[in-house]
Amino acid sequence: xxxxxxxxxxxxxxxxxxxxxxxxxxxxxxxxxxxxxxxxxxxxxxxxxxxxxxxxxxxxxxxxxxxxxxxxxxxxxxxxxxxxxxxxxxxxxxxxxxxxxxxxxxxxxxxxxxxxxxxxxxxxxxxxxxxxxxxxxxxxxxxxxxxxxxxxxxxxxxxxxxxxxxxxxxxxxxxxxxxxxxxxxxxxxxxxxxxxxxxxxxxxxxxxxxxxxxxxxxxxxxxxxxxxxxxxxxxxxxxxxxxxxxxxxxxxxxxxxxxxxxxxxxxxxxxxxxxxxxxxxxxxxxxxxxxxxxxxxxxxxxxxxxxxxxxxxxxxxxxxxxxxxxxxxxxxxxxxxxxxxxxxxxxxxxxxxxxxxxxxxxxxxxxxxxxxx
Amino acid sequence: xxxxxxxxxxxxxxxxxxxxxxxxxxxxxxxxxxxxxxxxxxxxxxxxxxxxxxxxxxxxxxxxxxxxxxxxxxxxxxxxxxxxxxxxxxxxxxxxxxxxxxxxxxxxxxxxxxxxxxxxxxxxxxxxxxxxxxxxxxxxxxxxxxxxxxxxxxxxxxxxxxxxxxxxxxxxxxxxxxxxxxxxxxxxxxxxxxxxxxxxxxxxxxxxxxxxxxxxxxxxxxxxxxxxxxxxxxxxxxxxxxxxxxxxxxxxxxxxxxxxxxxxxxxxxxxxxxxxxxxxxxxxxxxxxxxxxxxxxxxxxxxxxxxxxxxxxxxxxxxxxxxxxxxxxxxxxxxxxxxxxxxxxxxxxxxxxxxxxxxxxxxxxxxxxxxxx
Numbered sequence: 001x002x003x004x005x006x007x008x009x010x011x012x013x014x015x016x017x018x019x020x021x022x023x024x025x026x027x028x029x030x031x032x033x034x035x036x037x038x039x040x041x042x043x044x045x046x047x048x049x050x051x052x053x054x055x056x057x058x059x060x061x062x063x064x065x066x067x068x069x070x071x072x073x074x075x076x077x078x079x080x081x082x083x084x085x086x087x088x089x090x091x092x093x094x095x096x097x098x099x100x101x102x103x104x105x106x107x108x109x110x111x112x113x114x115x116x117x118x119x120x121x122x123x124x125x126x127x128x129x130x131x132x133x134x135x136x137x138x139x140x141x142x143x144x145x146x147x148x149x150x151x152x153x154x155x156x157x158x159x160x161x162x163x164x165x166x167x168x169x170x171x172x173x174x175x176x177x178x179x180x181x182x183x184x185x186x187x188x189x190x191x192x193x194x195x196x197x198x199x200x201x202x203x204x205x206x207x208x209x210x211x212x213x214x215x216x217x218x219x220x221x222x223x224x225x226x227x228x229x230x231x232x233x234x235x236x237x238x239x240x241x242x243x244x245x246x247x248x249x250x251x252x253x254x255x256x257x258x259x260x261x262x263x264x265x266x267x268x269x270x271x272x273x274x275x276x277x278x279x280x281x282x283x284x285x286x287x288x289x290x291x292x293x294x295x296x297x298x299x300x301x302x303x304x305x306x307x308x309x310x311x312x313x314x315x316x317x318x319x320x321x322x323x324x325x326x327x328x329x330x331x332x333x334x335x336x337x338x339x340x341x342x343x344x345x346x347x348x349x350x351x352x353x354x355x356x357x358x359x360x361x362x363x364x365x366x367x368x369x370x371x372x373x
Numbered sequence: 374x375x376x377x378x379x380x381x382x383x384x385x386x387x388x389x390x391x392x393x394x395x396x397x398x399x400x401x402x403x404x405x406x407x408x409x410x411x412x413x414x415x416x417x418x419x420x421x422x423x424x425x426x427x428x429x430x431x432x433x434x435x436x437x438x439x440x441x442x443x444x445x446x447x448x449x450x451x452x453x454x455x456x457x458x459x460x461x462x463x464x465x466x467x468x469x470x471x472x473x474x475x476x477x478x479x480x481x482x483x484x485x486x487x488x489x490x491x492x493x494x495x496x497x498x499x500x501x502x503x504x505x506x507x508x509x510x511x512x513x514x515x516x517x518x519x520x521x522x523x524x525x526x527x528x529x530x531x532x533x534x535x536x537x538x539x540x541x542x543x544x545x546x547x548x549x550x551x552x553x554x555x556x557x558x559x560x561x562x563x564x565x566x567x568x569x570x571x572x573x574x575x576x577x578x579x580x581x582x583x584x585x586x587x588x589x590x591x592x593x594x595x596x597x598x599x600x601x602x603x604x605x606x607x608x609x610x611x612x613x614x615x616x617x618x619x620x621x622x623x624x625x626x627x628x629x630x631x632x633x634x635x636x637x638x639x640x641x642x643x644x645x646x647x648x649x650x651x652x653x654x655x656x657x658x659x660x661x662x663x664x665x666x667x668x669x670x671x672x673x674x675x676x677x678x679x680x681x682x683x684x685x686x687x688x689x690x691x692x693x694x695x696x697x698x699x700x701x702x703x704x705x706x707x708x709x710x711x712x713x714x715x716x717x718x719x720x721x722x723x724x725x726x727x728x729x730x731x732x733x734x735x736x737x738x739x740x741x742x743x744x745x746x
Contacts, residue, residue, distance in 0.1 A: 118540070157533065160530065160537070167491070167558050168557070170559070172554065184545070185540050185543045185561070237496075
C-alpha cells in the first residue's frame, strides 16, 4: 500500500487507496507499468489514462504499433448479464467506446451469459432481458454498432470451439495455479470460454490475427494470463497475436468500503436506480471532511480520501481542469463537503437523465442486435 | 475372476476370461445384471445378448417398457475417429443397428472428434477423413441413415450447449471422483461433451425426453454414471429420462493378451487391414489346443481359452448352432486347431470381402451426411 505511482498523472489523489501493491504486480506478476513512455505515444489519452486509473498493461506495445502504423486492431470487453449497468460496467464500456472512437478499433462486446449461468444460476433466457438492457447502455455511451461485433456466449459457437481447443491445451495443474481449486467445475469452463471471447476478434471470420486490447480490472488478470499463455502455445496453428490488456484501478465503495459490492448497496449505484436512492447514497458517501466546518476551513479537507472526488474523476466530469479545481478548493478549505455533494448530485443527475434519454432510443437496436423478438 | 455368470446363456465358454469381478460390479458399483428376467422380455435378443456378452446394464427397464408399449426410444453410441473400424468398434456399431432394425429405435451416432483432439491431438480436419471412413463402415453394417442422426462433436452446438450447462452443475470433486485426477484438462471437457452426446436424443429438436440406450464397454461406465447423475439433477429443468446403458464384455487380445490394444498389433485387426495380415494374426491367435495332436484327440481341446472360438462368438458367426457345434467338436477332440483356424479365416475373409463391397457403395452417402465436399 501507499506505493508511489510510477508516473505523473494529471492528478493523483489516490495514494491511500491503491487496491494492490504495484511494485509486486510489476515485479512478481509481470504486469508492466502504463508509464510516461506509453502515454507519449498515445495521441489523445482517455480520461482513465490521463488520471492514472489505467496503471498497468500486458502487451500494449502491439496496440501502440497498430496506432502508429494505422493498422487495424480490436478492442474487446464484455459484461456478465446479472443485473443493470453499474459504475463498474461503465468503466470498461467507456474504454471500449474510447478505442473505437479515437482509433477506429473494431469493438467486440461479449454478453457473458455462460458465466452468469455458471456463477449466478441465471438461465440464458432470463439473462436475455438483462443483456438487451446492458447493451442499450453501452450503445447510449456511444458504441457504434456498425463497427462492432456483439454476441452472447451461449449463442456463439466459434467461442465454444475455442474453449474446447483451449481446454485440450491446458493442464489441470495450470488451471488450478491460475484459478485456485474451484468447487464449481463450471467456473473453469467459464474461464476457457472467456479466453475464447478474447480471441474471437482474431478468428478467420473477422479477418484473422490482429492486435487486441482488453480493458479490465485487475481481478481479470488470471484470464489475461491464461489467454496469453494459450495464444503463445497455439500460435503455430492459429497465428494469434498475443492479446493485450490495460489494467484499471477500481473505485472503492462510496461508503469508504474496500470495493463496490452488490452485497453492500450503499457502496455503489446502478445507472437505472431511482434518483432519490442515488442521491441518498451520494449524500451519505465518505468524504475527506474534518470534524467541524471551522476546522475544515482552517486545515482544508482531504480530497484523496473523498468518494465525491472519485465519482467525478472516474465517471462524471470530463474536464481535467474542473477535477483539479475541486481538488484544490477542497484542500484549501474553500469547498465544503455539503456544498460539493450537492453540486455533484446535480452533475450526476444531469448525466444520468441524458444517458437515460439516449438509452431509451437504443432499446430497439439492442433487441435487433441480440435477435430478441 | 471365475465368477459364475448370473444367467444361463446359449453358450458360456468364458469362465476364465471375465474381464471384471461381476459380483463387485453388481454390488459395489450398482450395475444391474442383464438377467433371465430381462431376456424374457426381449422378443428377439441380439447375438451379444444371447451369448452373454451383454452382462449388465443401468436403467434398461425404460427400454423394455418402451419396447412393450411400442413407444419411441433411441439408441446412441459413437466412435472416436482416430483410426479405421476395428473389432471393438464393430461391437457397439452392431448393437446400434440391432436396436434400430428390431425395434425401430432412432439411432444417434456420434463422431467424437473433440475427444480425438483432446486425447490424440488429431485436428478436426484430419479427423474428417477418418470419420467418413468410419461412417461408411456402420452404414455397410446396416445402419439406416433415414432413421438416424449422425454428427461430429465439433460441429454440433447443441452438444456443446449441454456440456457447458453440465459443467456448471457438477463439482470439481465429482469430476475427480469419476475420472481421477487427469493431467490433460481437455479430458474433463471431453467427458462433459460425451454426456451432451448421450442426451442429444432428448433435445427438444429431436422430440424431447425419451428413453435412450447406450451400448458400451465397461470402460465407459464413468460417462454413464455422470450422465445419469446430471440427468437426475437437471430433470426439473429438462425433463430428461435417465439414459440407460448395456454393458458388453470386451474380447481379449487375439494373442491371448488381456485386451486388444493398438500398441500390440497382434492383439486385433482392423476391418480394412490387408487380408494376408489378418490371416497371419488369426493363424497366430491363442487357441485351447493341447501340446500334441494325439493328446488333443484324446483329451479334447479347451474352447473356453480359444480366441478362434471368440472371433466366431463375438463377430463372424450369426447362427448359435454353429457356435455350439464348433465348441462341442473342440471339446470332444474332433475339431483340431489348424483345421478350425483355416475354416475361420475363410469365414472372416468372406465376411470382410462382402463388407468391403457394401462399404464402397456407402462412401458417398457418408460424405453427404458429414457435409464433406
